[in-house]
Amino acid sequence: MPSLPLTPEEEKKAYQTIGVQSFDDLIATIPPRIRESAQFKLDFGAPLDDLTSGLTEHELRDFFSKLASQNRTAPETLHFLGGGIYDNIVPAIVNQLALRGEFLTCYTPYQPEISQGTLQAVFEFQTLMCRITGMPLSNASMYDGPTATAEAVLMAQRLSTGSKNILLASNLSMEYRAVIRTFLSGHKTQIDEVLFDDKGLLDLNHLSKLTQASDPCAVVVSYPNYFGSLEDLAKIKSQLPSSCLLIVAVPDLSALSVFEPPSSFGADIVTGEAQQLGTPMLFGGPHVGFFTTRKEYLRQLPGRIVGETKDSRGERCFTLTLSTREQHIRRDKATSNICTNQGLIALRTTIYLSFLGKQGFQKLGEYNFSLLDYLKDNLKSRNIHLKYPGAQYYREAVFEVPELDKKFQQCLAKNIVPGIKLREKFGPAFENSLLVTVNPKHSREHLDLLTEVLGS
């Protein structure tokens, strides 16, 4: 076990100062019955099935590297997995800068005079989110895309003076829909799902029907959607009554490098996930959700916000502001129970986007778009077609792969994970459907290899 600073002598000195004989005196207020049974066992599998003194650093490295080696990663394993979480190339400086002790081991910036580094970095993050999404207001980040979107739904309900009903696009990721439903489960809310049509896009007729039937306060649409295609947000917006907010979830913020942002089509709240911009996949987290919206909704905005102000010397500086919306002041009237943002991940995103820059960001989108375009054509030449050919894609799409299970196994045998099988998520109509995703680590050779194996 790591040694703690208190030496046996210092322990004696401490007891003297405190005026007790031993440690038992300090815990005397715990009922004896509870004190006596307090021991617990730590079982990490034989021979570590009763770990009492702990492992040294060297032994930790051994144990954890064994665990890590059982997980497949690129480049040894070629994968085409996406669906809301994307592999990306992380510049060396992102890790180096984010590991600085002053960023890593600092606290939430409640004391602005000694937290200006974090505060300014978050202000820059907010600015970046606004510029990419085109919305005028951003908070300091949220846990991830799904929870940020759930918070957007809660906000829409707070803003609504009428119905609290919600519509969700059924081609919004299941993760997003599940998290939204759980966050809303405390209050009876009518949540209906809008079907998708034979292009894999939101069925506008069904949207119209449900809007009339349920009078929703908000509709949640995905852009791109789970199948990888871009919805016609203008058409969707035009079908909504003025009392219904359009919440657009952007599970892949990098899409907005080459696609027009939802703000241009009248979106009221734009949330989503920025993990693919400088943060590794990390088996699902920690990632970073973003939350942007219109100016007039400022006082209902959940989470933390950093604002610019001046100090006593008249210099520009930054501070957490409008905290009266938050839990520590409003308690049971808080806009949400969120107590944190994802400070360190937001910082990584800010460093990454600053370094990637205006042109690099566009190139990122262009590369992703072109890789999928190339793959699409390749696979088509081998008779593997898009399930929804009529749509506009970014960097992932659903393909119909004959004998999918067999092909999937053949890929695995060659150290390739060709994509996400959709049967379990979307039902029997997706028996042979595979969501295939490209990422910046892919090269022409990789796409050719996938085509080779799937098309054989």
Add this chain to the structure above:
Amino acid sequence: MASVPSGLNYTKEHEWVLMEDNIATIGITDFAQESLGDVTYIQLPKEGETISKNDPFGVVESVKAVSDLYAPVSGRVIEVNQPLLDAPELVNQDPYTDGWMLKVEVKDPSDVEDLMEPKEYKDYIEEKG
């Protein structure tokens, strides 16, 4: 010691009311603005809206606290202090004059009968403080 002018009625939630015929002018007390600290934002109903006695009708926020505003009377809002909404600090400077919040046409002037007289309110806040 927070000031408690005569001629007004007071509520337990630290609002004051000035009744003139059937028009009530409403604001928050000196004690309230002192407890809140620097006020940063005030949310009030619009002209034409109605407020209901004992129900919340708005919000006053400072950096560290936020309070609901409770209607001491029922009636229709006929005027809102716009300069206050633009400069919320007025309520800290002058809670009883420039910091007035809204004027309400009262349905039933006897609404003020169960409110506190200045002396009662003075005792009430002394107990609290």
Add this chain to the structure above:
Amino acid sequence: MNEINKTTTSISLKEDTIFDRSSSGRIGFELPAPKIPLKRPEVFSRNKAAELPEVSELQVVRHFTRLSTWNYAIDLGTFPLGSCTMKYNPRINEELAALPGFSDVHPELPAELCQGALKLIYLLERALANISGLDACTVQPAAGAVGEFTGLTLIRAFHEKHGGHRKYVLIPDSAHGTNPASCILAGYEAIPLKVGKDGYMSVELVEEAISKYGRDIAALMTTNPNTLGVFERNISQIAELLHGIGAQLCMDGANMNAILGIAKPGDMGVDVMQYNLHKTFSTPHGGGGPGAGPVACRAHLAPFLPNPRVVEKNGFYHLEYLPDSIGKVKGAFGNFGVMVRALAYIMNHGSSGLRLVSKNAVINANYLRCRLQKHYKLGTQTPHFHECVFSDSKQIEENNVKTIQIAKALMDYGYHPPTVYFPLTVPGAMLIEPTETESLQELDELADAFIAIAKKIESKEDTFEKSPVKTFVGKVDEVGAARKPVLSLDDRAL
């Protein structure tokens, strides 16, 4: 006494925003161009490129390095923040979390290709269940507040399956602000319980609440030790009362650092509790996240845990979906990267090491309390554990100096202030939690700073109205920030 002064002048450069460093056309990071025809979309294509900075690598490095030098951090000095457990963040954990086999893994990999990751989740959940003395655990919640919500939602699901929805959750008025907020989100009304003058939850008041609300009570949320650092000695009795009406006892585990190996929530009658990995288990605060708020529970609540569950059979780890699950509270499995660090911390310490952590945390807090109690009025006379709370009543009475001024003054002495104005039950509260990773020497220096401030106030030498004066920026105008919010570079609301 020597003048305590940890602050000095040093090189700390001013810096505008990264956008101010831009020069049109400058290229930053280079991605490998795939050797295929490059195209751009034709439909819905972006009209105007997003205005991101255009800077060089060195500019980025300098910018953020400069920013970092304006932050106080655990690596720099003591953080006596009550309720936050600002202990040292071991660097070996950073190294392990960065292993490609943990960081570059996609959660949709078939189970056979990510056995190490699934096993890690399984091992951590089991360890956290054992430490708490409860039966099962989920690591899915992304933070303590989400953990609270998850615990309450488990309770709601349980009641709805076994007899119907209940309306109320009892919460001591000393509780953390997330507690009532989580209640509302989970569909309950929060009923405040007055904490006794001695800081304990009173059995009588719980009995009173039960006779008033009866079986409409779903649960009582407690923190133990409570937010004054005091062990709730009546907790087993209160648990019995609640269980007698079918209500549940949930515990906010924010203060677990006081009782690892010293008391188990399971033995107190707790049914569900949430941990904070970024407090008790040393995962870094990172300026406000990421953290994780795992939830441990008894067997009767386990059927409702969030999906998917990692289960083990014959040494193979795979996913199971519970039919009665409350759903999901986070994408994928939760904050896996945080879990790696927490598990490494637990394995580094072992069960004896964890007990030593709590033991030293309690000794340190009591030592610090004794050094300070002649100069500041204690918030409660009852014995406390890993944190102590003082009020500013002495300083206000004698010299009209408030906690906020004392807190700002501490910064000029080179320290982050303690938690202030919380818990709400102590006027002008200063909640101080040193943690076990501080040496007595560091604690003496911190105490000396507090005492120097108290003495200056007492002798009327300083009221610290202008503090802080030695920090990188002077006193920040928080009122102005709230009155006229400017929330991004393009936001000129003035």
